Amino acid sequence: MKWWPLYGIKKKLTEQTEYLTHHTVEKLEGNFSRSLHIYTIDVGNSNVLNFDIHALKSSQYNTHKFGIFFAATPRHADLLIVLGCPTRKMIEPLLETVNQLPKPYGIFWIKGCSAGMSLYDLKVKNIVSVLDGCPEPAEILAVILKLVKRTGS
Amino acid sequence: MKRLLGVFNRNERNDDREFLLIQDNNRFDIKECSGAGDKKKYGNYRLIKKRNGIIGTGKSSGDGVFDFRYGPVTGGINECGMLHLYTYGERILSVEIDASYKHRGMEKRMTGKTPEEAIGTAEKICGNFAVSHSLAFSSSVENALGIKTDETVNRLRITALEMERIYNHLYVIEKLAAAAAQKVLSSHLSAMFEEALRMNKILFNMRYIMNYNLIGGVKSIPGLNTINKVLDWTEKLSDSFSTIYTYSMESGNFLDRLHLTSVLKPETAFGIGVTGPALRASGAVEDLRINNSLITELQVQHKEEGDSLSRMEVRAGELLNSLDIVKNQLKYIKTSHARKNTESGNIPNTDGKTGKSGSGTGASESPSGIIVYYTEINDGKISYVFASTPSLFGFKAFSETITGHIFTDFPFSLESFGVHFADLAR
DSSP: OOOGGGTTTTOOOSOOOBOOOOOOOOOOSSOOSSOEEEEEEESSOOSHHHHHHHHHTSTTTOGGGGTEEEOSSGGGOSEEEEESOOOGGGHHHHHHHHHTSOSSOEEEEEOBSSOOOOTTTTTOOOEEEEEOBOOOHHHHHHHHHHHTTOOBO | OEEEEEEEOOOBTTBOOOEEEEEETTEEEEEEOOSHHHHHHOTTHHHHHTTTSEEESOOOOSTTEEEEEEOSSOSSOSSOOEEEEEEETTEEEEEEEEOGGGOOOHHHHHTTSOHHHHHHHHHTTSGGGHHHHHHHHHHHHHHHHTOOOOHHHHHHHHHHHHHHHHHHHHHHHHHHHHHTTOHHHHHHHHHHHHHHHHHHHHHHSSTTOOSOEETTEESOOOOHHHHHHHHHHHHHHHHHHHHHHHHHTTOHHHHHHHTTSSOOOHHHHHHHTOOTHHHHTTTOOOOGGGGOTTOOSOOOOOOSSOSHHHHHHHHHHHHHHHHHHHHHHHHHHHHHHHHHTOOOOOOOOOTTOTTSOEEEEEEEEETTEEEEEEEEEETTEEEEEEEEOHHHHHHHHHHHHHTTSBGGGHHHHHHHTTOOHHHHHO
16 A cells, blocks of 8 residues: 555646736735735625635645745734625724734635625725625635735746 | 524514524424523523624633634634633633624514515625525525425425535634644545535536525526536545545544544533534434435434534535435436426526415425524515524534633634624624
8 A cells, every 4th residue: 555645736726817816905005915814704695705715725826836935823924814894893893903913914805605794994094905795715815815816836 | 302593582662572593303383482481491582682792601710711703804814703711821711703803783684675685685794604594594485475486496406405515515624733733634625615616607507506506496507518527426526535535534633633522522512502414423323414315325323422523424424325325316306307398498487476475495405414593574575584504503503612721722612603794794
């Protein structure tokens, strides 16, 4: 039997495509074109966005080759991805998470499919991009790459 | 054996009667609560009654006991739920789970809507169980109004449910592998997970199979090319998953983390009301799909030990079985295509019954247990809806079984139950 950690070593799972979007984005302060650390926060979405972010970490997208990493704490993050519209009880934790981000930072809001508060009503600053509904991982990645002025491939 | 799955009152004026939703094999009955006798008979009455509050094994106090608050914003759990882990040193003494951060009042949002509008809300309770929720809700409405569905629709619904099971089981096994730092296994599983979601998109037009199941039918019948593509994929996934899974079962590092972690005894499982893979891993051979005559390929997976490893083994077995089910259902649809020589869509047939009144229950076997809906319809509008979700019982079982373990066992215990805060909080 083969030494199993070698299983699939020849499989080329990473996709060699360009991730492009027509979506407009605001300017993200600072230069993150070679390295961007992301923290995601769920504020009450239906779990679809959580699963899509999980899918974005799969081998097909291979975000590491773009220098995109997922941080374990907002204090290590350059970009905060807010998943969903905040429920009443998540407003305070969300504002505190934003407060913990080191400057310069950007906020990428994906609204999701369930109703809730607006981030604009909460006066959250530095919102660099807003997506409606539940976009696919390729669309999310395209927006992130556009924010750091890259196109992928 | 009877199992209590729901407790509700309609919150109407001058009506403080309480009703119980009871499962008796594949029958789901609504019964008025007779008082102390019923409350004593069903040990999980209090758990279900207080499901919107804090659930778990209660507070622990004393010298050196620390309340470790995990959530709602952590790197470890994707969702915004809160866990209070009462620890003495490393040992977990008890757990309290607070899902109120994710509470969206979904059942309330469904009332006042027509069933056709409300089915979309039911799907959004927990996006990764969209088909299970939608199927349970639609069958409760169909039972209430006496709507019948044809065999092709039923087979497509089975296919959608099994496709959902496949990606959810891949997700759970991948989470367990990642927690044990099994990078090779988890990377391959994540690729399979993404591939499964893409197949959903090809077959049902949505990665999470939303807006597909309708009252009295399904949105469309997949074309022949699509079916062939998915059939090829089932063969490939079956091969690649079995290969890597067989390899992983020889990795002592991995198995040691799961073996004898969070042992759920059958009597505890029955007492709490646990269903799905967690119950089957504790020795019970119970599955709602057994009674479905259209699923001839079903092999109910079960194990005896009741630990995290057994739960993972049950899920892996179910995943391969689900692939077989999908394959056979699609082959049937393929032959029915050949018979009718058409690729046109299917129009839901409700026989003009949607404007009527009635009440009914409907259930489905979700990837983590049974989902049941009780729906009351008044002149075509929903006047009351109650959803019983498996994550309530799963979280309670988690809190019972993690006691006595240390914090490093936490992900192996929680993920093995396949529970979600979205499903619990609604």
